[in-house]
Amino acid sequence: MPVDAADFAAALGQYAAGVCLLTVRDGIDDVGTTVSSVMSVSAAPPLVAVGLSAQGYPAEVLEEVGTCGLTVLAAQHAIVASRFASAGRPSARHLLESVPWSRAPGSDAIVLDDGLAALDCRLERLVEAGDHVVALLAVEAVPVLDADARPLLRLRGRYVDESGSPRPRA
Template sequence: MPVDPSDHAAALRQYAAGVVLMTVQDDIDDVGTTVTSVMSVSADPPLVAVGLGAAGYPREVLEEVGSCGLSVLSADQAILASRFSSAGRPSARHLLESVPWTRGAVSGAILLDGALTTLDCRLSSVVGAGDHVIALLSVEAAEVRAPEAAPLLRLRGRYTAPA
């Protein structure tokens, strides 16, 4: 008997996950979204996987452009995570006014200066997974930016820092 989707969601809310800002620069603007479904897939070659809503605009732009930036957020960046998780958000640059950032050399995407780590990535493939897709990303550049900072976590529907 299949698990009820609401039971599935309730169970996984108990799992603490790191919070990442994924950004994509296209010809028109910068698009960004908060994601918590990120995992390391391979060290050689360096690959990560990101889960995105199949019907979402970030997935569409990522597939169109073929590259993105990932910024692993620190505990003091919870407000940024909230800004990028709300519906109908404006351009990523408008949400990052007064927040220091640079552009990835490969993707041209926004990478946050205050992030724990940043990854500059190329899209390798996309696999359908129910109402989501798994984007397999080839990591072209990685930089540890704030090694002593506490990570931002998502647990039970809230952003939090480790105890």
């Protein structure tokens, strides 16, 4: 018997996850998307895996360019996360007009200066996984690291603080 899609989504919504911003700089523009399906894969060599919609433009651009930036978002980035989760969004630079950012040294992708951490990554490979792809990323640098920043978390379809209480809407 197949698993009900709504039950599956509700079950996974019970798992609190950090929220990240994946950005890619191609020859024309900057593309970005909010992701919460991120996991550490290996420390030696440093690898992370990121789940992306298989039909989405960010996965297509990442495959073409082969490098990206991945910022672990801080609590104050809830609006940024919402902006990059919306369909039909404009250039990443336009969505970050009031947010301090810089370029990662290897990928030249946008990373947020006030995130918890930022990873400068090279695509090892894309693996098909249902309606998504898993991007296996080799971490080549850590241009941002702030151990004191408060994380942005997603739980039950909403952004929450460390206690699990909903974040106020800004």
